Amino acid sequence: MEVGTVVFYLIALLVVASAAMVAFSHNIIYSAFSLLGTFAGVAGIYVFLGADFVAAVQLLIYVGGILVLILFAVMLTHRITDVQITNRSAGVVPGLIIVGLLFWLLYETITTTPWAKAKEIAYAATSAKIGDQFLQSYLLPFELASIVLLAALIGAVVLARKEMKG
């Protein structure tokens, strides 16, 4: 096997293992921390796919932002010393059955569909192209995104602050 293939399988293993940890761990803090492995691993997958910019964004926003946010929320809503940091599950068996069925369907679809093939598979720096696209074809969504983020920002502040008047 080539080195690249080995690396891919290693990263994929990391991603799957940590995602499984997220899904099955009984301790929510373990879940939250193993999310780090998933996010970082997915960034590695992006690098494999020649998406350098997306990988950087993934690291910055997911690992640097969302993960920290989740950890904060975990810490704020559970006392660390509390024994009850459990992560109670409900309906394990039916959940596993239906998700297993779903995976089987997805797998069938993926392997049987004749996917379109690109003319050439390029590994080039993409930041410049993405920047160009953002200010040309995707200008409107780009601007809308800024409004959505602003709204989310204000919304989060309004929701999370303590009500002043009792």
Added chain:
Amino acid sequence: MEITLTHFLVLGAIIFCLGMYTVLSRRNAISVLMGVELILNSANINYVAFAHYSSGGVDGQIYAIFVIMLAAAEAAVGLAIVLAIFQIFHTIDVGATETLKN
């Protein structure tokens, strides 16, 4: 053995199913949010993989960036809601906050 599109799609499917399972089975609101993040990540893997192997442009990557952006917004608002619920109910069990029922 060469790495092909299928590998990435299967990886995406696995993450998706794990995320779906998390959302289905957890009663803790933050865990549910983590599951949603997994699902969004799996969708992003698919986007970028298709962009790389099938369409050959950066469009897929741009969608992925938009998804990441929305995920950030969703996480911020979602966790703010979780905090607000925690302040009111002193729990974040999604099963416990069923006051709408009555």
Added chain:
Amino acid sequence: MEHPIQTDYLRWIVLLPLIGAALNGLLGAQLQKRVGKWLISIIACAPVVIAFGISAAAFLKLKALEPEERFLIDHVYPWLHVGSLSVDVSFWVDPLSAVMILVVTGIGGLIHIYSTGYMHDDRSYWRFFAFLNLFTFSMLLLVLADSMLLMFIGWEGVGLCSYALIGFWYHDHVNTRAGNKAFIVNRVGDFGFILGIFLIFWTLDAQGHATLAFREITKNAALLQGQMLWGVPVATLATLFLFLGATGKSAQIPLYVWLPDAMQGPTPVSALIHAATMVTAGVYMIARLNAVFSLAPETLHVVAAIGAATALGAATIALTQNDIKRVLAYSTISQLGYMFLAAGVAAYAAGVFHLMTHAFFKACLFLGSGSVIHAMGGEQDMRKMGGLKKYMPWTFWTFTISVLAIAGVPGLAGFFSKDEILWQAFSSEHGSPWLWLVGVVCAGLTAFYMFRQLFMTFFGECRADHHTKEHLHESPKVMTLPLAVLAVGAIAAGYIGLPAVFGPNFFGHWLEPVLGGGHEEHASAALELGLMLVSIGVAALGILLAYLMYYKKTLSPDVFASLAGGVFYRLFDRKYYVDELYQKVFVGGALKLAAIGVWIDTNIIDGMVNGTARLTVFVSWLNGLFDNYVIDGMVNAVADLTYWSGGKFRKVQTGSINGYLYVILGAVVVAIIIKLRYAG
């Protein structure tokens, strides 16, 4: 012009004040507490002084070149390259911006030094200097920017700093309101400015010359000729938008209302921002884009008319003001009107010349008034001053020189620049005798109200109360020295731009490569001299009247105040009721609009809803009759059925999110299975 000389030091002119602002802004509070105010002063003043040195070096370098090649550029880094838009961060110095950076760093430096004395007892010393440096940075960015986008950043920056400095003493609500007013009114103008930028860019882009760089715009300005938008020439529309921006920043009708209120800020701020530099940004911008403005004669007419109207309106308001700084504020608006008048008759060089001389004497006047206010313990009402001559000789003499300069007394800076404008207003191809007449009347009014101020403040009996009188003192050296330097400037600055009849106009020649040649045809030297004598005569008349009314007191001002039943006096005193008008029209209008919305909501929409409801009630009444007598039993049966099944189905609405998800996912799985079965 084709091969500009590359340099790498121009960036420091802009960056040094920024560094000063960053140091003072981020560390100032600590430094002030731990080390002392002297360090803050050095951090604040040194960058501006060094920047002045660099500017002077650039100026000398420029001067050594051939007139056609006077052009230095400093590419810092490429900024935006998207599609056809490409903007670099680069600074340039040509004869026009060379004049401006010398004014900004020179006079700005003096005002910085003066402020170390004026603000000495303020608790937020460091904050003041951080903003002052940030302002200097923005202004230099505005002036040195080689593209409209970069200029716009400076343009916004100066507005922001102006806001911060007007409301510097934010504990007083009046000050913050004044800051808000300045910011909001400026915003209206900025909106016009950015529309103008868009319009020029679009049109040039359509012609295949997409650019925002001034040099390229000047070169390709001819492409704008003949382009139409909504039936209006693009050049006219774009320049009108740009002029709207200029009226905001340079306090012209209709957006001048913020400047008098801006006097709430500390006096050095008024001198630097609201007299010498920021308010001249509009004039500078028009001069910078003169190639575009010259394509739109209609806009030039508007500019000239607004300039003349502002000059006259503000001068008449200044006649009746008693606040020492408000008189100067209206005087500034009036003098800015002169500059726009010059720009409007395509005499850009004359406008920039007046800009420069005005910077000297107006800065000197403001700083002098600051010195007076400082001595009077914060008193700004001229009716409570008087006789200050013997207490503060330095302030008195420098103030007098500046008053002579602004009043247009021959031999001082203001005379030459104002006369140049008046002459151009008369003789230029865009000019007319009417514009000249307005200008001359304003010159007379200016002489009158400036001497009124001089007499009320420095001559006669001291009207201050006993307590204040005891504390009267001359300001410290750091404050009087800048005054002296500025006063020398107010005398000497005029001699570099002598009228053609007296000698060579160095200033006009200096700006020729940028602004085009002056009108050298010269109707006749005799005519120019004659007009000059008229304006001297009018100025002398104004001075004489002020002398009789406020020095000799042989002529009562009330005689004039009660002219025409006092209508004029009240009009001037209430500033033409413009503030009240804006309050009514814009603020009141917005409220009215909201009220109309409420009315529509309550009467029409609610009416519709209520109507529908009534209709429904009526129909159901009919229905009820029908029900009661015809199918009562049947309906009851259906109702019972519904109630019963509702009770059963209610259990599905569990409110459990997991439960919902199971159902959704299960349905999706089933759907995919069916799809695969039947499709495959």
